Amino acid sequence: MTGDEELNDLLDELDRQTAAEDPDRAVEQARESLEETLRGLKLTPEEETAMADELRQLRELAQKLDETTIEIAAFGMVSRGKSSVLNALVGQEVFRVGATHGTTVARAAQKWEQSTLDRPGLEGARLVVVDTPGIDEVGGEGREVLARDVARHADLILFVVSGDMQRVEIEALAALREAQKPIILVFNQIDRYPDLDRDQIYAKIKDERVRHLVRPEDVVMTAARPDAFRVKIQLPDGTTEVQWERPAPLIEPLKARILDVLDREGKALVALNTLLIAGDLHSEIVARKVQIRDNAANRLIWNFALAKGAAVALNPVPVADMAGGLAVDVGMITTLSKLYGIPLTRRTATNLVRDMMLALGAMGLVSVASRLLASGLKSSLAGLTVATGGLAAPLTFLGYGAISLGQAATGATTSYIIGQGAKTYLRQGCQWGPRGIKTVIQQIVAEAKADSVIDRLRDDLKARLKT
Numbered sequence: 152m153t154g155d156e157e158l159n160d161l162l163d164e165l166d167r168q169t170a171a172e173d174p175d176r177a178v179e180q181a182r183e184s185l186e187e188t189l190r191g192l193k194l195t196p197e198e199e200t201a202m203a204d205e206l207r208q209l210r211e212l213a214q215k216l217d218e219t220t221i222e223i224a225a226f227g228m229v230s231r232g233k234s235s236v237l238n239a240l241v242g243q244e245v246f247r248v249g250a251t252h253g254t255t256v257a258r259a260a261q262k263w264e265q266s267t268l269d270r271p272g273l274e275g276a277r278l279v280v281v282d283t284p285g286i287d288e289v290g291g292e293g294r295e296v297l298a299r300d301v302a303r304h305a306d307l308i309l310f311v312v313s314g315d316m317q318r319v320e321i322e323a324l325a326a327l328r329e330a331q332k333p334i335i336l337v338f339n340q341i342d343r344y345p346d347l348d349r350d351q352i353y354a355k356i357k358d359e360r361v362r363h364l365v366r367p368e369d370v371v372m373t374a375a376r377p378d379a380f381r382v383k384i385q386l387p388d389g390t391t392e393v394q395w396e397r398p399a400p401l402i403e404p405l406k407a408r409i410l411d412v413l414d415r416e417g418k419a420l421v422a423l424n425t426l427l428i429a430g431d432l433h434s435e436i437v438a439r440k441v442q443i444r445d446n447a448a449n450r451l452i453w454n455f456a457l458a459k460g461a462a463v464a465l466n467p468v469p470v471a472d473m474a475g476g477l478a479v480d481v482g483m484i485t486t487l488s489k490l491y492g493i494p495l496t497r498r499t500a501t502n503l504v505r506d507m508m509l510a511l512g513a514m515g516l517v518s519v520a521s522r523l524l525a526s527g528l529k530s531s532l533a534g535l536t537v538a539t540g541g542l543a544a545p546l547t548f549l550g551y552g553a554i555s556l557g558q559a560a561t562g563a564t565t566s567y568i569i570g571q572g573a574k575t576y577l578r579q580g581c582q583w584g585p586r587g588i589k590t591v592i593q594q595i596v597a598e599a600k601a602d603s604v605i606d607r608l609r610d611d612l613k614a615r616l617k618t
């Protein structure tokens with residue numbers, strides 16, 4: 152069973168219902184699944200470096216589970232008061248508040264120290280509030296990335312508005328909803344409206360704008376940072392002084408709502424979210440791993456193909472035949488097999504080359520090489536070095552007579568096809584698959600033709616052979 156399937160099974164088993172009923176079991180399952188995921192990846196050191204970020208995220212998840220850290224993220228358009236709402240919740244000015252665009256430029260997190268929870272099921276849980284830039288402060292693609300990032304990590308989303316909602320806001324909210332995270336819609340800056348207007352806007356948002364997206368009890372009004380007003384203060388000496396005073400924020404209803412949601416599903420939420428994120432990360436890592444290997448394999452195949460081409464170019468008759476070219480191809484396959492973590496013996500590699508040559512021969516492709524022998528481009532070369540990129544030792548050829556570039560390219564292409572064939576075989580866990588070796592080889596040949604592999608190899612050879 153692959154890690155993905157395991158994870159899916161786990162997710163099935165662990166639906167919201169059961170998670171809510173037995174959060175401790177949910178957390179336990181999430182932990183097991185995470186450990187399994189990390190263990191099952193089997194990455195090479197290079198892959199670990201390339202995917203350091205994803206791996207770090209996976210490890211952080213494990214830590215988050217241990218500490219029951221609950222992330223609350225504010226999301227919405229600029230200047231609705233996201234930073235102000237979070238500040239009011241935390242009770243400190245931790246995020247910069249500003250009327251102009253660009254005040255909050257990136258995701259920023261802050262611990263909500265005061266409210267380490269001591270509620271049943273959430274003992275010792277830590278709250279972290281996360282501020283984000285306004286959705287209208289970042290460009291199109293960045294906006295999607297931001298939304299995905301927020302939706303992925305947050306356990307609870309505060310969507311902040313400050314009046315009747317615009318279409319972009321409703322669309323953004325609908326997109327976030329798909330992440331299956333609890334969302335509280337915060338109608339902030341209510342101090343700016345006369346009571347009647349405020350109630351009308353509230354009703355409109357609740358009953359019309361987001362009726363299909365947010366439960367009515369999850370639409371909450373706040374005044375996180377009411378405007379300061381002038382007060383005249385009578386000083387002891389009888390004179391008066393004008394001062395600005397800011398009314399206390401109205402934030403309690405939101406705090407209560409947050410704690411309600413967390414009470415109801417806090418721990419289970421964390422467990423489920425961890426699993427969801429782990430699942431995403433896992434598929435990402437697996438896909439990247441396949442890609443990294445594939446790229447490395449392709450580079451390797453190309454270099455071996457060039458080496459073969461060079462060898463053919465320099466010594467056409469003996470190398471172009473099967474026996475002569477064999478050494479390069481066998482070397483290529485054993486190197487490839489190490490890349491895929493299933494090292495093959497020389498013998499197995501030799502058999503593979505033979506099988507593939509037979510498949511190619513059945514397609515009438517091997518004889519092409521000999522036909523090209525007479526017609527190829529020839530030129531003399533002396534004292535040249537074939538730069539072989541990833542190959543360990545550069546192949547050096549000195550003082551040979553003539554080369555046939557066309558024949559060299561054909562030899563190289565044969566190696567290329569054999570390399571790609573071996574790659575497919577290795578990737579499928581040393582199997583040709585249901586369609587068999589011939590179909591695999593046929594398909595590779597067709598793709599190589601479509602990609603003008605032979606022309607590209609010829610050009611590359613020409614350049615490297617400095618003819």
Ligand SMILES: Nc1nc2c(ncn2[C@@H]2O[C@H](COP(=O)(O)OP(=O)(O)O)[C@@H](O)[C@H]2O)c(=O)[nH]1
Binds near residue numbers: 374
């Ligand atoms: N009157 C009033 N102004 C607010 C309120 N919350 C925020 N503001 C103001 O709105 C502006 C934008 O606030 P900020 O928190 O930076 O918004 P953000 O861009 O969504 O993070 C600032 O000038 C705040 O002082 C509120 O509840 N009432």
Ligand SMILES: [Mg+2]
Binds near residue numbers: 233248249254282284
């Ligand atoms: Mg802000």
